[in-house]
Amino acid sequence: MEPPENYVLEGSFESAEKIILRWDSTASEEAREKMIFEVKVNFAIQIAMARLEDEFRNILLAHIHAFDVDSLATDPSSSSCSRTESGGDHFDDDDEDRQQLGQEQEKDHLDSTTSSTTYDVLKHSESNTSVSSSYRSTSCIREIELIPEETIEDLKNIAERMIAAGYLRECTQVYGSVRKSAIDSSFKRLGVEKLSIGDIQRLEWDALETKIRRWIRAAKVCVRILFASEKRLCEQIFDGVGTAIDDACFMETVKGPAIQLFNFAEAISISRRSPEKLFKILDLHDALVELMPDIEIVFDSKSSDLIRVQAAEILSRLAEAARGILSEFENAVLKEPSKVPVPGGTIHPLTRYVMNYISLISDYKQTLIELIMSKPSTGSRYSGDPSTPDMDFAELEGKTPLALHLIWVIVILQFNLDGKSKHYKDASLVHLFMMNNVHYIVQKVKSSPELREMIGDDYLRKMTGKFRQAATNYQRATWVKVLYCLRDEGLHVSGGFSSGVSKSALRERFKSFNAMFEEVHRTQATWLIPDSQLREELRISISEKLIPAYRSFLGRFRSHIESSKHPENYIKYSVEDLETSVLDFFEGYPVSQHLRRRSQ
Amino acid sequence: MPATDYQGSFLGRISIRRNQVMSMEGNHEQELEDLELFQKHVADRFAELAPPSPSQPSDDIPSDPILSIAWIRKLLDVFLCCDAEFKAILIMGRDPSQISKPPLDRLIPEMLDRDVKALDICNAITNGIEAVRHYQKLAEIAVSALEQRPFGDGQVKRARKALTSLITAMACEDKDGANYTRTWSFGRRGAAAAGNNKSTGQLRSLSWSVSKNWSAAKQIHAMSANLVAPRGTEASGLALPVYIMSTILLFVMWTMVATIPCQERSGLATHFPVPKQLVWAQSIIGLHEKIAEEWKKKEKKGSAGLLEEMQKLDKLGQSLIEFTDSFQFPAEDERAEEVSAHLAELGETCRRMEEGLVPLQVQIREVFHRIVRSRAEFLDVLDLNGKSSALAM
Numbered sequence: 001m002e003p004p005e006n007y008v009l010e011g012s013f014e015s016a017e018k019i020i021l022r023w024d025s026t027a028s029e030e031a032r033e034k035m036i037f038e039v040k041v042n043f044a045i046q047i048a049m050a051r052l053e054d055e056f057r058n059i060l061l062a063h064i065h066a067f068d069v070d071s072l073a074t075d076p077s078s079s080s081c082s083r084t085e086s087g088g089d090h091f092d093d094d095d096e097d098r099q100q101l102g103q104e105q106e107k108d109h110l111d112s113t114t115s116s117t118t119y120d121v122l123k124h125s126e127s128n129t130s131v132s133s134s135y136r137s138t139s140c141i142r143e144i145e146l147i148p149e150e151t152i153e154d155l156k157n158i159a160e161r162m163i164a165a166g167y168l169r170e171c172t173q174v175y176g177s178v179r180k181s182a183i184d185s186s187f188k189r190l191g192v193e194k195l196s197i198g199d200i201q202r203l204e205w206d207a208l209e210t211k212i213r214r215w216i217r218a219a220k221v222c223v224r225i226l227f228a229s230e231k232r233l234c235e236q237i238f239d240g241v242g243t244a245i246d247d248a249c250f251m252e253t254v255k256g257p258a259i260q261l262f263n264f265a266e267a268i269s270i271s272r273r274s275p276e277k278l279f280k281i282l283d284l285h286d287a288l289v290e291l292m293p294d295i296e297i298v299f300d301s302k303s304s305d306l307i308r309v310q311a312a313e314i315l316s317r318l319a320e321a322a323r324g325i326l327s328e329f330e331n332a333v334l335k336e337p338s339k340v341p342v343p344g345g346t347i348h349p350l351t352r353y354v355m356n357y358i359s360l361i362s363d364y365k366q367t368l369i370e371l372i373m374s375k376p377s378t379g380s381r382y383s384g385d386p387s388t389p390d391m392d393f394a395e396l397e398g399k400t401p402l403a404l405h406l407i408w409v410i411v412i413l414q415f416n417l418d419g420k421s422k423h424y425k426d427a428s429l430v431h432l433f434m435m436n437n438v439h440y441i442v443q444k445v446k447s448s449p450e451l452r453e454m455i456g457d458d459y460l461r462k463m464t465g466k467f468r469q470a471a472t473n474y475q476r477a478t479w480v481k482v483l484y485c486l487r488d489e490g491l492h493v494s495g496g497f498s499s500g501v502s503k504s505a506l507r508e509r510f511k512s513f514n515a516m517f518e519e520v521h522r523t524q525a526t527w528l529i530p531d532s533q534l535r536e537e538l539r540i541s542i543s544e545k546l547i548p549a550y551r552s553f554l555g556r557f558r559s560h561i562e563s564s565k566h567p568e569n570y571i572k573y574s575v576e577d578l579e580t581s582v583l584d585f586f587e588g589y590p591v592s593q594h595l596r597r598r599s600q
Numbered sequence: 601m602p603a604t605d606y607q608g609s610f611l612g613r614i615s616i617r618r619n620q621v622m623s624m625e626g627n628h629e630q631e632l633e634d635l636e637l638f639q640k641h642v643a644d645r646f647a648e649l650a651p652p653s654p655s656q657p658s659d660d661i662p663s664d665p666i667l668s669i670a671w672i673r674k675l676l677d678v679f680l681c682c683d684a685e686f687k688a689i690l691i692m693g694r695d696p697s698q699i700s701k702p703p704l705d706r707l708i709p710e711m712l713d714r715d716v717k718a719l720d721i722c723n724a725i726t727n728g729i730e731a732v733r734h735y736q737k738l739a740e741i742a743v744s745a746l747e748q749r750p751f752g753d754g755q756v757k758r759a760r761k762a763l764t765s766l767i768t769a770m771a772c773e774d775k776d777g778a779n780y781t782r783t784w785s786f787g788r789r790g791a792a793a794a795g796n797n798k799s800t801g802q803l804r805s806l807s808w809s810v811s812k813n814w815s816a817a818k819q820i821h822a823m824s825a826n827l828v829a830p831r832g833t834e835a836s837g838l839a840l841p842v843y844i845m846s847t848i849l850l851f852v853m854w855t856m857v858a859t860i861p862c863q864e865r866s867g868l869a870t871h872f873p874v875p876k877q878l879v880w881a882q883s884i885i886g887l888h889e890k891i892a893e894e895w896k897k898k899e900k901k902g903s904a905g906l907l908e909e910m911q912k913l914d915k916l917g918q919s920l921i922e923f924t925d926s927f928q929f930p931a932e933d934e935r936a937e938e939v940s941a942h943l944a945e946l947g948e949t950c951r952r953m954e955e956g957l958v959p960l961q962v963q964i965r966e967v968f969h970r971i972v973r974s975r976a977e978f979l980d981v982l983d984l985n986g987k988s989s990a991l992a993m
Contacts, residue, residue, distance in 0.1 A: 038752070039752050039753065039754075041754075042748075042752040042753065042754030042755060043752065043753045043754040043757075044754070045754055046753070046754030046755065046757050046758050047754070049758070050757075050758075050761070166744070167758075169737055169740060169741045169744075170741060170762075173734075173737060173738075193811070194808075194809060194810055194811040194812075194814075195811065196720040196723075196810060196811065196814055197716055197719045197720050197723070198716050198717060198720050198819075199811070201716055255730065256727060256730055256809060259726070259727070259809065260727075260809040263723055263809070270719075270972050270975075270976070272979060273979075273983075274992075275991060275992075276992050306961065306962070306965075310965075313969075317972075324980075328983065329991075331983075331984075332991050333991070336991060349993045350991070350993060352993075353991060353993045
């Protein structure tokens with residue numbers, strides 16, 4: 001058969017007519033005419049339908065331009081929300097909050113005397129908050145006009161005729177394939193990528209954080225605007241034409257892209273767990289929780305089960321990932337193996353990291369309280385270790401599992417630090433180190449109201465007691481022996497040539513005191529207590545014991561020394577000298593620098 | 601355990617020690633037994649998938665043709681069973697530290713790497729099934745068009761248009777996601793047909809959901825890269841089930857890639873890296889050979905995949921196109937009968953696709969989940985044993 005364009009319609013009917021008449025001469029006139037008529041009609045219909053199909057396709061193609069992402073920045077009052085705006089703007093705001101938090105971390109960073117990479121992991125550097133504000137209007141479902149209304153009328157008419165003639169399949173096929181490419185281009189504009197799970201495993205987490213952020217923004221637009229609008233378009237064009245055709249068309253168009261969109265979130269949810277991933281995973285989780293009601297509205301038919309189910313699965317995997325990461329984190333804190341003692345007994349990077357981490361956790365309290373449902377596992381999980389810290393859960397009745405986890409983290413942090421402290425050769429430094437670090441923990445807890453509320457003042461008191469005890473232990477370790485030189489016993493002798501004080505013993509005492517004090521002074525000037533208040537308090541406490549003891553010693557015994565040869569070899573320090581020297585303690589740099597400063 | 605006689609303290613001591621050793625070996629024996637069973641089960645399950653050989657008497661229950669939707673679903677079921685048994689052997693009731701000992705300390709991470717590739721393949725296949733549904737719909741147009749009797753010009757033309765799209769789409773499928781097929785391809789079905797779609801050509805209804813440089817063939821190749829049968833003492837330890845499961849995974853993924861359209865299959869390996877003498881692998885090797893043969897035949901011509909229903913669509917479609925090409929009203933009786941028979945078969949094939957494709961997608965999803973879960977369990981064990989994940993302090 002030759003293409004219809006090559007000959008006149010009439011001609012073909014004539015030939016068909018002749019053949020029919022020749023073929024069945026037994027049929028009645030009426031039957032034959034009916035058959036001829038039917039053949040003509042079918043033929044005409046097919047040609048008409050082919051033309052309509054092309055017309056349908058062309059009209060659709062003319063309106064295939066990519067979804068204009070930038071137009072979303074326009075005034076949201078120009079569109080209608082099909083839902084009242086709930087906490088929808090929360091997440092756009094949060095981007096800015098997180099940036100602020102990043103700045104707070106900066107302050108701590110300046111205090112640190114350790115490496116500069118300390119907080120890179122926890123910094124939420126939001127370099128483009130300006131972009132987030134342009135998506136403020138994606139807080140609820142908002143259908144936009146993908147195709148002008150007049151055009152929709154045309155499309156609707158064509159669709160009705162095609163479907164009435166039994167050409168439904170052709171119609172939906174054309175529709176589906178054109179709209180699918182429209183969505184494809186919109187995806188490109190929104191930055192929805194086609195990354196495989198393998199790709200995502202290989203990317204650095206930093207890069208992934210950026211992608212997650214972008215995905216969250218894009219997903220809101222896709223679900224609430226793009227897909228919702230496509231659905232409305234289907235409804236407008238295929239409305240009232242047979243059962244659920246608009247739905248079938250919609251799914252035909254959107255199923256592939258929707259799955260592609262969610263595949264990214266899924267890949268993140270199954271990536272290997274490590275502590276720095278927690279907060280972005282929670283962001284992703286929260287974004288998806290917020291989107292779920294809209295996903296259920298947009299994908300409300302039976303045929304879109306697959307998509308709803310996938311979204312729900314991803315959500316539960318993200319929750320699981322969050323739980324798993326928390327466990328990983330606890331495990332990592334317990335086993336953190338570095339043995340190199342921090343110089344000067346100051347705050348260990350582990351302490352800073354952990355306390356910043358749990359402060360951030362307390363920011364995500366709202367989400368995590370729902371996700372963390374079981375108590376920390378102690379005991380058998382760590383049975384491989386020689387000893388593990390314990391925690392008496394009985395006295396922590398009434399606390400949420402999340403709070404228990406946070407307390408547990410602090411417990412294991414202290415346990416680990418305790419082990420690290422043993423690497424200091426100087427026993428005094430062991431105590432100073434613990435004092436510094438536990439004090440830091442207490443300060444951090446106090447500085448965050450949520451954290452403080454979860455940890456609870458009881459445990460806070462316990463830790464305060466602990467660092468005060470460490471201070472006491474330090475003093476005992478260092479000063480007992482120094483002050484021992486200034487004791488009264490053993491200096492008095494009776495009988496013999498001189499009654500009263502043994503000058504040789506006294507000289508020994510002064511010499512020992514001087515040597516010990518010098519040693520302690522020289523060493524402990526390089527030690528550091530970063531917290532100025534704590535530093536002052538400890539120095540005052542030392543002075544309170546040292547100065548009166550020395551003053552009284554000097555007072556009672558200087559005359560004996562001064563009456564002998566070379567008193568300056570023995571009485572090296574005046575009381576004022578000692579007072580000044582105490583000020584050098586715990587400053588974190590060597591005495592020579594102090595002397596240089598003083599002589600200037 | 602054999603009874604031991606106490607014959608004096610010295611021998612008594614030996615007996616005690618033997619008892620102790622026996623009780624440890626008892627566990628070892630149990631393990632060997634489990635491994636034996638596993639191999640047997642694997643062999644049996646895959647034997648059931650083998651197509652009946654011509655020499656066998658045909659059973660009352662007709663088996664599903666190899667590479668049909670139903671057969672693929674059975675294959676996936678077999679995979680799930682094997683995976684469950686594999687996990688039971690390797691993880692359940694076992695001291696986790698055993699998983700970290702050589703050679704597992706190397707083999708398990710390699711297996712987990714394969715798992716990731718398999719997950720990507722699952723996603724690609726799920727996406728590819730949408731293409732298959734597209735073919736089904738084109739075929740359904742032809743079926744419904746030609747249902748009317750007697751055959752009329754209009755419907756025949758309609759059918760021809762759909763069938764032409766179908767055949768062309770299936771032939772060009774493997775190319776990457778170009779949005780337009782070129783009109784010259786219609787020419788293969790006869791220059792006359794080219795006039796119909798001269799305006800814009802058909803839009804492809806599917807662009808791949810994977811990035812441009814993702815290649816199914818490369819994924820398969822990477823999965824088989826370090827798959828080496830354990831030798832010597834390793835062959836009786838846990839390295840063996842790991843190897844078996846990895847082989848099964850590779851075979852299943854390879855089969856799906858060969859069967860269902862997905863991006864970039866050119867160069868798909870047809871060599872199966874499994875030593876021919878392994879007993880448990882015989883059925884798998886047999887299946888692989890058959891499928892590889894088919895693949896080699898079809899690859900030259902360009903093919904959407906070996907799915908039996910798609911092959912049917914192709915064969916029936918082509919013969920029906922011949923009919924439509926040469927159709928002149930009215931059709932002769934024998935021709936009409938022949939065509940009706942083909943149509944019925946085509947309709948039946950479409951029906952099977954309608955019933956089976958979505959459940960197949962669901963099942964692939966299940967396989968996806970299972971692989972994710974297995975991988976997560978092994979990662980947990982590895983993390984428990986290994987050094988702590990470094991805190992990025």
